[in-house]
Amino acid sequence: MTTVDTPGTPFALVDADRLDRNALRLRDHLHALGVPLRLHVKTAKSVEVADRVHAGGPITVSTLAEAEHFADAGYRDxxxxxxxxxxxLPRVATLLRLGVTLTVLLDSLAQAEALTRFARDGDLRVPALVEIDCDGHRGGVAPTDPALVEIGRVLGDNLAGVLTHAGESYFARTPQALHHAAQHERDVAVTAAGTLRGAGLPCPIVSVGSTPTAHAATDLTGVTEVRAGNYVFFDLVMAGIGVCTTDDLALSVVVTVIGHRHDKNWILTDGGWMATSRDRGTQVQAVDQGYGLVTDAHGTLVPGLLMTGASQEHGILSTRDSQPVPDLPIGTRLRILPNHACATAAQHDRYHVVRGATVEATWSRLRGW
Amino acid sequence: MTTVDTPGTPFALVDADRLDRNALRLRDHLHALGVPLRLHVKTAKSVEVADRVHAGGPITVSTLAEAEHFADAGYRDxxxxxxxxxxxLPRVATLLRLGVTLTVLLDSLAQAEALTRFARDGDLRVPALVEIDCDGHRGGVAPTDPALVEIGRVLGDNLAGVLTHAGESYFARTPQALHHAAQHERDVAVTAAGTLRGAGLPCPIVSVGSTPTAHAATDLTGVTEVRAGNYVFFDLVMAGIGVCTTDDLALSVVVTVIGHRHDKNWILTDGGWMATSRDRGTQVQAVDQGYGLVTDAHGTLVPGLLMTGASQEHGILSTRDSQPVPDLPIGTRLRILPNHACATAAQHDRYHVVRGATVEATWSRLRGW
Known part of the structure; x- marks a missing residue:
């Protein structure tokens, strides 16, 4: 029997019970709101994870490599x-010709013109959503910007709808702020859909989502789908804004104690930033969790201990309050709970899937573009 | 002919001329000092890079996966x-039994005892260096600590010498500080060797190194090898401490413009932190370079432009001085010069090796543990 003590460290561990619980929670919530989920697979990048939480359902991808990989595995939307x-666009066309409904995103006339020309030349429909900005986080046009209608007209029958993403919800600090972000994300998307329809253009898809807003939403009238991905694993950033607790974190990195610096009150491990990533998302939150909280090999938090330093293959554990670090001999295994699951998972090629102390399976993970 | 415009973005680009120049510079410097290089392969993790700059020579690795991979490729020390x-230790033993001289590192009695027991039980010599602390950066014992002799005695004929690493030299701010770090690193290692020899123990290997100190050293009397790895690519952190200039940076990430936010003075690209890593090493330097400086597709710096924001697959470019961003249409290719080559390279599975505008080769890269 393979246990959590078997694989060489560092390795990525997925807690199967927590994964299932996280999946069920959002499924039930969206079911109550009457809106389907479009799973974002960019966090886990694993067909096995998607199959487990959303088998064959509509998905979102962050790279064409993901689109090709999940299409191979039978995902069609x-x-x-x-x-x-x-x-x-040629890679998009290849998938469309295989019968995959691959929808793309854009927010400029230049992109719409290039896409329309490409679609016409290839005698193809390339479904496209127009990106709408709801919070100044990234790209997108404003929901009442005349450019939206212009883009829609250029797209012609390639126009499939609108999409917005409340990326700033990751920086919300109160339940009220989260709820407001969710309501605003929905309002902006529905307003944009109204702008297109008011100009006589179709808008079948009204897509919103982020893990925080997907959980905080209480009314999604007019929305046709919700995107979320991080929630399968959750992480310390999500716990920091109150979307989950540390008991929900399904991804961790298992490391081994390789040294002590008693003079500095440090424990050294074989898990550096190569295993955790350099992501320090909690740095801007009320409680900075360093590179991550520390649990024992079975997932129970070691009070006061956190990973405070990282070089490529070394982690430094110390205490927040300068209390002496616990006595953890060389060879002791620990888990690091990450700041940002998407970034930490990206450092690994596979997940060891654990229930209790047993490794039940090894799931693969995609990378690259 | 494959050019820099051919591969899909984002991708990792290696400038072959700069790589060769960086390799030659350190080779000449160490030759003048009369000390051999032990290349650290953790930066490039590529047999092709090692073959080019240090074919078959002694190497340093940061994981056993690297040791196994380079042993397969013919590296024997x-x-x-x-x-x-x-x-x-069992993975170490497998390589030793294949005839590879694989030396390990330790800094505690507990590790020395475990290693000696393992070696005796396996009827094997497991060569080990004792890690010496020269600057409080990570692990290691002090060069005159009685524990050093105790560890040496426990190791018996497994004892192979001492090693130190001036990790704090990455935070040096002046040429004087760099020179001092190099001299101190050498002094500490030689003192530790003296401690062992004074107790009647052998110390054939006296190993020092880091990219900054390898270049700053002017006298390495008593040292038997110098370790360095980052210098093959260099990066903005190294440029920030004056070890190189931005014209020496051999690694970059090629990205494509995918949008504009004129209201925010932003250019959006398809290269986010998945392509650059989250490493922001220059944040603590005199000049914070964001996620990196920006060049055109051929490597010429775009004055004033830097990558200031990153989500998973989106980069945000803006200007330091709020000057308007240059007019770079959708589809324009740019290069991002990274903060930390080791971290950025780790986000990629291969390098596109470029001379001028031509892609000469594609080199593979290892990952995992």
């Missing part, structure tokens, strides 16, 4: 939610 | 420079 670089 | 977890 895929949204590529990064503004389209016209050079990438 | 390998130092695993992360404190040994006793659970990893």
């Amino acid at each position: 895929i949204l590529y939610a990064v503004g389209i670089d016209p050079h990438k | 390998i130092l695993y420079a992360v404190g040994i977890d006793p659970h990893k």
